[in-house]
Amino acid sequence: MxxxxxxxxxxxxxxxxxxxxxxxxxxxxxxxxxxxxxxxxxxxxxxxxxxxxxxxxxxxxxxxxxxxxxxxxxxxxxxxxxxxxxxxxxxxxxxxxxxxxxxxxxxxxxxxxxxxxxxxxxxxxxxxxxxxxxxxxxxxxxxxxxxxxxxxxxxxxxxxxxxxxxxxxxxxxxxxxxxxxxxxxxxxEGLPATSAPDDAIPVSRSGVALVTLGFVLLQAANATVVSVMALFTTRGLGLDVVWSGVALGVAAAAEIPALLLLGRLGSRVSDLALVVSGSAVGVVYFALMTVVSGPAGLVAVQLLNAWTFAVIAGTGLGLFQRIITRPGLASGLYANTRRLGGVVSGPVIGLGGATAWGYGAAFLVCAGLTVLGVVLVVVALRTARTTATA
Missing domain, CATH: 1.20.1250.20 (MFS general substrate transporter like domains)
Structure with missing residues (x-):
């Protein structure tokens, strides 16, 4: 035992x-x-x-x-x-x-x-x-x-x-x-060897490229949130910098139960539906971040951020492993969407700091990136399923 x-x-x-x-x-x-x-x-x-x-x-x-x-x-x-x-x-x-x-x-x-x-x-x-x-x-x-x-x-x-x-x-x-x-x-002991589950989604190389680009944009939005939070909290809301740490800490802590819930939902809800739900919640989160005015609101909306990133981190990785038959390449390519997203986040933060709206404008850009990213993923997967059933 x-x-x-x-x-x-x-x-x-x-x-x-x-x-x-x-x-x-x-x-x-x-x-x-x-x-x-x-x-x-x-x-x-x-x-x-x-x-x-x-x-x-x-x-x-x-x-x-x-x-x-x-x-x-x-x-x-x-x-x-x-x-x-x-x-x-x-x-x-x-x-x-x-x-x-x-x-x-x-x-x-x-x-x-x-x-x-x-x-x-x-x-x-x-x-x-x-x-x-x-x-x-x-x-x-x-x-x-x-x-x-x-x-x-x-x-x-x-x-x-x-x-x-x-x-x-x-x-x-x-x-x-x-x-x-x-x-x-x-x-x-002669026990049967295990193999990857038969749940692959047949996607063309162009479809894989679209999904990858979509996740780069989704990752860029998340990376922007992490990078800009201290500046937004201190210069945008006029709060002590400690509140940025509290906000990010709450989001990180809430991410764990969100991932566990996704693990339960994964067998009953499609990956695409979960990605769409995470993106929709993300857009709401970014919109609310432009209107929060105090520490209570700042911390409360991080629960939405936790769900969004949990979907990107958990369901996203699983999705890459389903559309790419080579497990190593799938995991490595997914990991690089986060690296590229971090690169994209730099100009987004710079744009926010240069506008009259201040760093809150970065969240509006993130909402746009999220919408564009999920549209690319939906187009790629819908096209793949239509082709497979034709």
Whole structure:
């Protein structure tokens, strides 16, 4: 009984560790560059740009390679080892050029681990509902990770993040190794191999491109909210900056039950209907953000934001795995929609700051991006279903 329970905890345990691993590193990376390598603000900007560019490439290349092998766990072990080497390298190097090399060569491919986990789930027969539930565990890790990093910095300094990252990498490697042993044991016992569920949506390459573009726009709207919240709260509403943290914290916390609810709804409601619902709620949220005037309203409307992002994060990932038959490529391409969305969010924030409406105008642009994004997704999927039934 305990062995069965242990096996059932392997996947959520792995999701928690992968989430913590990068929830500790990513929000603190700029601070590490400044504290350990005396990087200037402009240097921080280009280093993060190079690092994210390398991550974009790795998110396509590594999962595609895993698709050809039909194995996602061994590459995950490699990602854990690369994370450990990254922590050692960042501890050892003394200059910014060495740190950049470590981030590009080690950090970028190491960051693909969580995409490989979701590819493994799909390969082993998980549907959208299970993927969404596991995604909720990753969201929990991103709530716990930044406070953990802050605590370590406050008590032991910025360098303390690197041993913590190394410990997480070792634990992640141990969890993944246990998953590998479990799979080999099943094979040795002659148990039937699992395979991806038969729920694929036949979509052409142009349809996949439309869905991808649609999700880039949806992700851009969400990235804008995260980036502009502090400016909007302080300069738009005249509130203390702490309220921006409260608002984003409420949205992040509410995202977990929203993802769990989506996991239940996923078997009864189509992915397209859920994406449309999330987008519709998002448009209402963006509209309300332009008229809120106090902290109570600001915090309350974040419940709508939580539902919108839960749909994008959970149902969106599952949808990509249904329209792209290669699980690794599907997960990697979905991960890159978030990276590209972050790039698009920059001009949106700049536009808001340059208008007479102030940063509230950014939310109106986000509403437009959301409408355009969901229209592209609907057109692609409706066209695919019409073609399939013709």
């Amino acid at each position: 305990s062995g069965t329970l242990g096996r059932r905890l392997l996947v959520p345990g792995s999701a928690l560790l992968w989430g913590l691993q990068f929830a500790v590193l990513v929000p603190s990376l700029a601070l590490l560059l400044v504290a350990l390598y005396d990087a200037t603000p402009s240097q921080v900007g280009w280093v993060l740009g190079v690092y994210n560019g390398a991550g974009f490439v790795a998110a396509l290349v590594v999962p595609a390679w895993a698709d050809r092998r039909g194995d996602y766990l061994v590459p995950m072990l490699g990602c854990s080892a690369l994370t450990l080497l990254l922590a050692v390298a960042l501890w050892w190097v003394t200059g910014l050029p060495g740190a950049v090399v470590a981030l590009v060569v080690l950090g970028a491919p190491a960051g693909v681990g969580v995409s490989l986990l979701f590819a493994h789930l799909r390969h082993e027969g998980a549907g959208t509902a299970q993927v969404t539930r596991v995604r909720a565990v990753v969201s929990f890790a991103w709530i716990a990770g930044p406070p953990l990093a802050t605590f370590l910095i406050a008590t032991a300094g910025e360098r303390a993040l690197l041993p913590a990252l190394a410990v997480l990498a070792v634990l992640n490697g141990a969890t993944t190794a246990a998953m590998v042993r479990h799979r080999r044991r099943r094979t040795a």
